[in-house]
Amino acid sequence: MDAYxxxxxxxxxxxxxxxxxxxxxxxxxLLKQYQVVxxxxxxxxxxxxxLGCGTGAMTExxxxxxxxxxxxxxxxxxxxxxxxxxxxxxxxLMQDMRNFELYGTVAAVVSVCDSMNYITEKEDLVEVFKxxxxxxxxxxxxxxxxxxxxxxxxxxxSVIADDREECSFxxxxxxxxxxxxxxxxxxxxxxxxxxxxxxYVEEHFQRAYSIEEIRWALEExxxxxxxxxxxxxxxxxxxDDERIYIIAREKGKKR
Numbered sequence: 001m002d003a004y005x006x007x008x009x010x011x012x013x014x015x016x017x018x019x020x021x022x023x024x025x026x027x028x029x030l031l032k033q034y035q036v037v038x039x040x041x042x043x044x045x046x047x048x049x050x051l052g053c054g055t056g057a058m059t060e061x062x063x064x065x066x067x068x069x070x071x072x073x074x075x076x077x078x079x080x081x082x083x084x085x086x087x088x089x090x091x092x093l094m095q096d097m098r099n100f101e102l103y104g105t106v107a108a109v110v111s112v113c114d115s116m117n118y119i120t121e122k123e124d125l126v127e128v129f130k131x132x133x134x135x136x137x138x139x140x141x142x143x144x145x146x147x148x149x150x151x152x153x154x155x156x157x158s159v160i161a162d163d164r165e166e167c168s169f170x171x172x173x174x175x176x177x178x179x180x181x182x183x184x185x186x187x188x189x190x191x192x193x194x195x196x197x198x199x200y201v202e203e204h205f206q207r208a209y210s211i212e213e214i215r216w217a218l219e220e221x222x223x224x225x226x227x228x229x230x231x232x233x234x235x236x237x238x239x240d241d242e243r244i245y246i247i248a249r250e251k252g253k254k255r
Contacts, residue, residue, distance in 0.1 A: 018057075018113075020057050020058060020061060021061065022232070023058065023112060023232070024058060024061040024062060024065075026232050027058070027062070027110055027112070027143060028062075028065065030141075030143050030245070030247065031048075031108055031141065031143070034141045034143075034226070034247065034249075035141075036048075036107050036108045036140070036141050046066075046067055046068065046107045046108070047067070047068045047069075047070065047104075047105075047106040047107055048062060048067045048068070048069055048070070048106060048107060048108045048109070048110060049069075049070045049071075049072065049102070049106045049108070049109045049110070049135070050062070050069065050070070050071050050072070050109075050110050050111065050112075051072050051097050051100070051109060051110075051111040051115060051128075051132075051144075052072070052073055052097060052111050052112075052113065052115025052116075052118070053071030053072060053073045053078075053079075053082060053092070054073055054075070054078045054082070054113065055078050055081040055082045055085070056071055056079075056081070056082030056083075056085055056086055056090065056092070058110070058112055058113075059071040059082065059086070059090055059092075060082075060085060060086050060090070062110075063086065063089055063090050069090045069091070070090070070091045070092075070093065070102065070106065071090055071091070071092045071093070072092075072093045072094075072095050072097065072100050073092070073094065073095075074094065074095065074096050074097070075094075076094055079092050079094050097115070097119065097128050097131075098119070098124050098127050098128055098131075099127070099131070100131055102135045104135075105135050105136060105137045105140070106135060106136060106137065106140065107136075107137050107140055107141075108136070108140055108141045108142070108143065109132050109135070109136060109140070109141075109142045109143070109144075110142075110143045110144065111143075111144035111145070112144070112145050113145070114145060114146060114147045114206065114243070115144070116128070116144050116145075116146055116209075117146055117147050117182075117206035117207055117208070117209070118204075118205070118206055118207075119207070120181060120205055120206070120207040121207075122213065122217060125209075125217045126217045126220045126221050127221075128221075129142075129217055129218050129220075129221030129223055129248075130221040130222065132221075132223070132248075133221055133222050133223045133250055133251065133252065136250035136253075137250065137253070138250060138253035138254060138255045139249055139250055139251075139253075139255065140249070140250040141226075141247065141248070141249055141250075142223065142246075142247070142248040142249070142250070143245065143246070143247055144245070144246055145231060145243055145244065145245050145246070146209060146214070146243065146244055146245075146246065147206065147208070147242065147243055148208065148237075148241050148242055148243065148244060149180065149208035149209075149210065150239065150240055150241060150242060151208075151241075151242040151243065152175045152180075152182040152206070152208045153175060153177070154242070155173045155175055155182065156173070156174075156175050157173065157174050157175070158173045159171065159172050159173070160173065165191070166190070166191045167188065167189065167190045167191060168188070168189045169186055169187060169188045169189070170186075170187040171184055171185075171186055172184060172185045172186075172187075180207055180208040180209075181205060181206070181207055181208075182205070182206045182207070182208065183203065183204070183205050184203075184204050185201065185202070185203050185204075186200075186201070186202045186203075186204060187199065187200075187201050188200040188201070188202070211228050211237060211244070211246075214228075214246055218246075218248045222251055222252055223248045223249065223250065223251055224248060224249040224250070224251040225248055226247040226248055226249050227246075227247040228244055228245065228246050228247070229244065229245045229247075230244060230245075231243035231244055231245055232245075
């Protein structure tokens, strides 16, 4: 069962509790801090790639402040919705993060909403990081978030549901402590134009990575480790964090 097929249609509705504006402002702060945005807030001519862009909620916001955005996602359904919202303004590419291709380099790569957790094999994660390093400008910045092992442990074996008039879901979750793999089956019920509900079933798999594993993978890919933060802060990660942010830098090219 493919992920984000039926869910794509109602994804934005179920994500209406996410403070995308706050997330975007935090990303911009980090991009400024690590000098992707030069003095004078000149966003223009700064190309930024978002990996796992989904329906383009973050891509759209970064484009509105002036970045030249590229969005990459593997779900055709998600990208179709993104392109409907932003016709012609953003370059969207349907590609797998593990072997994506660009026509040139970019000033920064960002990835949010735990897209990197979907890369469940360490070897594949290294390949993603190698590609990021390859397509970044000299000393370009890579910013991405991760859900933590603490978060997945807190979910454990559980059932989550959300019942709305137009759409509902049942989330059946299981976390494998030994393999660090979180598996959930998502049953979706989406109301059609005839008033009847269509059912979609998807399976999702995410992996919990320790900071040490991420640092190893970045260095194995040839990137420079910079910093890790508790989400939406400039503080060191804590044991009870549910989400963290990682900052890495391109290494190998000369300016």
